[in-house]
Amino acid sequence: MGRRPCCSKEGLNRGAWSAREDMTLTEYIKTHGEGKWRDLPKKAGLKRCGKSCRLRWLNYLRPDIKRGNISDDEEALIIKLHKLLGNRWSLIAGRLPGRTDNEIKNYWNTNLSKKVNPQNQLMKINGEGDMKLDLEPHKVIKTKALRCTKVFVPPPQVDIKTNSTENIGPPCTDGMCSPFSLPLDLNIEDLMSSFHDNYLFNLANETVGDSDQGGSTSDWLGEAMHEWRELREGDPLESDVVSEMRDLASLLDCEEEWQQSGTKVL
DNA sequence: AAGGCGACCAACCGCGATTCC
DNA sequence: TGGAATCGCGGTTGGTCGCCT
Numbered sequence: 001m002g003r004r005p006c007c008s009k010e011g012l013n014r015g016a017w018s019a020r021e022d023m024t025l026t027e028y029i030k031t032h033g034e035g036k037w038r039d040l041p042k043k044a045g046l047k048r049c050g051k052s053c054r055l056r057w058l059n060y061l062r063p064d065i066k067r068g069n070i071s072d073d074e075e076a077l078i079i080k081l082h083k084l085l086g087n088r089w090s091l092i093a094g095r096l097p098g099r100t101d102n103e104i105k106n107y108w109n110t111n112l113s114k115k116v117n118p119q120n121q122l123m124k125i126n127g128e129g130d131m132k133l134d135l136e137p138h139k140v141i142k143t144k145a146l147r148c149t150k151v152f153v154p155p156p157q158v159d160i161k162t163n164s165t166e167n168i169g170p171p172c173t174d175g176m177c178s179p180f181s182l183p184l185d186l187n188i189e190d191l192m193s194s195f196h197d198n199y200l201f202n203l204a205n206e207t208v209g210d211s212d213q214g215g216s217t218s219d220w221l222g223e224a225m226h227e228w229r230e231l232r233e234g235d236p237l238e239s240d241v242v243s244e245m246r247d248l249a250s251l252l253d254c255e256e257e258w259q260q261s262g263t264k265v266l
Numbered sequence: 267a268a269g270g271c272g273a274c275c276a277a278c279c280g281c282g283a284t285t286c287c
Numbered sequence: 288t289g290g291a292a293t294c295g296c297g298g299t300t301g302g303t304c305g306c307c308t
Contacts, residue, residue, distance in 0.1 A: 015302080016276075038293065054294080055277065090296060105297075106275050 013047045017056055021046060025053055026061050059100045066098025070107055078104060079116060 013021070028044035034057065037050035046053060059065075070078070074096055081092045089101035089108075096104065 014278080036293090049278095050293090051279090052277075058295095059276075087297065101296075102276075110274055 011047060012049055014052075017048075017060075021048065022056070022061055025057060029057060029061075055102075059102045064098055065100065070099075074099070075112065078108065079112060082108065082112070082116075 024044055024046055025040075028040065028046075032043075037054040040046070040050055040053050041048045044053075048056075077096060078092060081095060085091050087105075089105045093099050093101040093104050
């Protein structure tokens, strides 16, 4: 059984939007607000599919869209976020005010993928452009993509004192224990993923950024790293690991700031 | 001048997640 | 509670433009 199309394509315009269509859509959304995309075209008098209207609005017509070239700062941030998050364009875009996921995705594919991985360019020059290229960044955090309207159920946790999985439950919220626990044999990918997942759980339970919990993500990440190292009998963390953790901490600190200022995160 | 080619990017498509009834 | 409707995401396509030969 085939998938039902999002709308009937018959009699609908496709391809580039005209100025008149843009104006019609903008005026309609100004008056009635976003949402109900399926009904919007009919009500607004547009011969477009609702999905197309949504895309046009989100990627082009929204008043807060930033026009113009990507700045050096933005580019550096995109590279850093892509290293941490992979092809999670909407997440990356969420941290670049006025930029859309589509814009960032296009920018990455046309500019940054070559810059970050010059081998791609080389392969095209050698006439191997059709090959599937390995664009996967190193140590990408693959947490489940979530919207922040839902409470995140955290992965099973390891009791940091006994190193057992017996004491499974949500992170403490009474301020009496560490914000999260870490298994001793965690590798860096799991460590960062576990940290990020716990962060999301705490965010959903409003324990992040609470002054009773000891301040910013950087603070309790530092605390967790310290505890982890102590329990591993002072194993030195490799410098790139420390660097990765700092990157992640600063990213998540940004999330906190936006969360506190009322901006929707994720 | 014109055809070929590649870069760019807006728009489309399919699918998983979420919401609604 | 389950299925339909809707939303949102990421991959892909295709039109346009500019450069090169």
